[in-house]
Amino acid sequence: MTPTGLLQIAIYFLILLLLTKPMGSFMARLFEGERTFLHPVVRPLERLVYKLSAVDENHEQRWTEYAASLLAFSLVGILLTYLIQRVQGMLPFNPQGFGGKLISPDLAFNTAVSFGTNTNWQAYTPETTVSYFTQMVGLAVHNFTSAAAGIATAMAMVRGFSRRSASSIGNFWVDMTRATLYLLMPLSIVGAMLLVGQGCIQNFKPYDKVATLEGAAQTIAQGPTASQEAIKMIGTNGGGFFNANSAHPFENPTPIANFLQLLMIFMIPAGLTYTFGKMVRDTRQGWALLAAMSVVFLAGVFVVYPAEQSGNPNLTKLGVESAASATQPGGNMEGKEVRFGIPASALFAVVTTDASCGAVNGMHDSYTPLGGLVPLVNIQLGEVIFGGVGAGLYGMLMYAILAVFLAGLMVGRTPEYLGKKIEQKEVKMAMLAMLILAASILLFAGGGMLVHFAKNAWMNPPGPISGNLTNNGPHGLSEVLYAYTSGTGNNGSAFGGFNGNSPYFNTTIGLAMLIGRFLMMIPLLAAAGSLAQKKAVPVSAGTFPTHGVLFVGWLVAVILIVGALTFFPALSLGPIVEHFLMNDGKLFSLVLTGFWS
Amino acid sequence: MKIMLDLFFVVITILFFLISWAYVKGCDRL
Numbered sequence: 001m002t003p004t005g006l007l008q009i010a011i012y013f014l015i016l017l018l019l020t021k022p023m024g025s026f027m028a029r030l031f032e033g034e035r036t037f038l039h040p041v042v043r044p045l046e047r048l049v050y051k052l053s054a055v056d057e058n059h060e061q062r063w064t065e066y067a068a069s070l071l072a073f074s075l076v077g078i079l080l081t082y083l084i085q086r087v088q089g090m091l092p093f094n095p096q097g098f099g100g101k102l103i104s105p106d107l108a109f110n111t112a113v114s115f116g117t118n119t120n121w122q123a124y125t126p127e128t129t130v131s132y133f134t135q136m137v138g139l140a141v142h143n144f145t146s147a148a149a150g151i152a153t154a155m156a157m158v159r160g161f162s163r164r165s166a167s168s169i170g171n172f173w174v175d176m177t178r179a180t181l182y183l184l185m186p187l188s189i190v191g192a193m194l195l196v197g198q199g200c201i202q203n204f205k206p207y208d209k210v211a212t213l214e215g216a217a218q219t220i221a222q223g224p225t226a227s228q229e230a231i232k233m234i235g236t237n238g239g240g241f242f243n244a245n246s247a248h249p250f251e252n253p254t255p256i257a258n259f260l261q262l263l264m265i266f267m268i269p270a271g272l273t274y275t276f277g278k279m280v281r282d283t284r285q286g287w288a289l290l291a292a293m294s295v296v297f298l299a300g301v302f303v304v305y306p307a308e309q310s311g312n313p314n315l316t317k318l319g320v321e322s323a324a325s326a327t328q329p330g331g332n333m334e335g336k337e338v339r340f341g342i343p344a345s346a347l348f349a350v351v352t353t354d355a356s357c358g359a360v361n362g363m364h365d366s367y368t369p370l371g372g373l374v375p376l377v378n379i380q381l382g383e384v385i386f387g388g389v390g391a392g393l394y395g396m397l398m399y400a401i402l403a404v405f406l407a408g409l410m411v412g413r414t415p416e417y418l419g420k421k422i423e424q425k426e427v428k429m430a431m432l433a434m435l436i437l438a439a440s441i442l443l444f445a446g447g448g449m450l451v452h453f454a455k456n457a458w459m460n461p462p463g464p465i466s467g468n469l470t471n472n473g474p475h476g477l478s479e480v481l482y483a484y485t486s487g488t489g490n491n492g493s494a495f496g497g498f499n500g501n502s503p504y505f506n507t508t509i510g511l512a513m514l515i516g517r518f519l520m521m522i523p524l525l526a527a528a529g530s531l532a533q534k535k536a537v538p539v540s541a542g543t544f545p546t547h548g549v550l551f552v553g554w555l556v557a558v559i560l561i562v563g564a565l566t567f568f569p570a571l572s573l574g575p576i577v578e579h580f581l582m583n584d585g586k587l588f589s590l591v592l593t594g595f596w597s
Numbered sequence: 598m599k600i601m602l603d604l605f606f607v608v609i610t611i612l613f614f615l616i617s618w619a620y621v622k623g624c625d626r627l
Contacts, residue, residue: 064621079610079611082607082610104599106602108603112610429627507606511609518614
């Protein structure tokens with residue numbers, strides 16, 4: 001590790017902590033219905049939205065009505081995006097003349113679900129497949145709405161703890177509207193302007209055709225990138241305007257743009273911990289969650305960064321210089337952008353998978369085994385380390401419920417969290433949410449490894465799925481495991497090296513995204529509804545304090561133990577064994593078969 | 598063929614959300 005690398009990480013973390021309180025205070029005021037500094041400008045627009053959509057902002061919803069609104073809104077959004085993709089040839093803002101035929105039905109399904117669930121897994125290649133209209137209206141709109149839906153669900157969950165003897169947990173339409181108009185849109189406007197200032201492009205031009213120095217013809221894709229880029233990070237969506245995502249110089253032109261993008265990813269999730277503390281009238285509770293998140297976040301950074309800076313020992317043995325110097329970064333630079341270097345790439349990989357963002361500025365497939373292990377584990381833990389906007393907080397609260405339940409079991413007391421007794425219903429719902437995620441990842445990935453396609457199969461090229469992979473051995477397993485982990489976890493980043501654009505993978509990863517999003521959200525909303533109905537229990541000598549170091553340590557332990565127990569066998573067959581084999585001199589070659597040949 | 602596939606994917610999307618609604622009702626009773 002280099003001093004400049006460590007300094008970058010330290011400055012990033014420091015600025016993030018400084019942003020937490022102001023962001024959190026603003027969101028607490030917003031979601032408690034108080035006046036904010038944006039009200040003079042945005043309130044008339046908010047009223048207009050309610051009027052046009054016939055929403056009564058004073059109507060409170062029971063959790064089932066809240067969930068029904070979430071499901072109905074998401075269903076309509078996904079179907080509309082499907083339609084837009086399939087008829088894009090007839091729609092405007094399409095200077096390249098991309099037709100609907102470029103997007104097969106299975107790909108349209110996968111992409112519509114992907115953006116509707118805040119995943120942004122991209123089986124399509126944006127610059128050769130989708131028009132500007134599809135990018136803006138079909139995809140970028142989801143970047144706002146799916147993020148707002150995540151924040152709304154988190155707010156409903158927080159109200160479960162903050163309300164006493166209440167039958168309702170808020171109004172989904174009001175939470176959605178406020179999250180979009182007061183939070184995501186203003187931040188995205190500012191973010192897009194900052195990125196344009198760094199050289200991120202924003203235009204509606206047809207693609208440029210240029211001659212290279214060698215005389216070859218090259219097409220340079222264009223488009224309204226900055227406006228999509230800002231919400232891609234702020235909404236922890238992650239779907240790139242270009243296939244190379246934040247490694248593309250038009251999306252992420254400079255190290256400063258990269259730094260801003262990293263802050264955009266964590267800004268709202270970090271702030272939401274403070275919002276949580278404010279809304280439950282004890283900010284120490286929010287700081288405790290932030291502390292637990294920070295511990296796991298920094299642990300991840302300080303595994304990936306040293307692993308990448310050390311590089312591949314087999315290359316060092318062959319005489320390749322792996323130490324950083326004034327003229328070269330050293331370590332493992334394969335799949336990384338020279339303008340970012342190792343620390344900013346390692347930090348990006350950890351941040352994007354701690355959050356459910358999924359944007360990438362380097363190819364995770366090319367990271368060392370340990371460097372690739374951490375992003376995989378981050379998603380498998382439920383992306384609760386800061387996490388996706390809203391999704392991180394409600395995921396962390398799910399773990400908090402489990403942590404106090406387990407602590408209660410150990411000392412033989414009825415567990416309490418924030419004055420609410422954690423009983424059968426809440427624990428059942430938390431376990432259901434947890435098991436759904438694990439089942440989707442492991443069953444789909446296991447099924448994918450076993451399936452063998454017939455000679456004339458329509459769903460995928462014939463034979464086993466190794467034809468879709470670029471690596472054999474444990475690295476190939478990691479590629480498949482990562483795909484379903486990313487889909488179920490609504491992360492959307494790809495390990496790379498895996499071609500998932502076939503009807504089989506588009507359909508199964510599409511289903512994994514739906515399961516990971518809605519079948520997790522619903523039990524947590526049910527837990528919120530149950531908690532809201534309860535009276536507060538006064539603090540007594542038997543109450544486990546949930547704002548101290550002991551609770552933070554216990555919460556981290558529960559997160560890691562649950563993750564380790566669930567995914568360790570699969571991980572040991574993938575990146576863990578690959579790490580040991582690499583140290584033993586065994587590497588896995590590139591294979592080009594099936595799709596790739 | 599493509600129309601049938603379009604229909605297939607629209608139907609499985611709707612079906613998933615219907616199942617999700619049944620899941621809501623199930624979680625409410627659990």
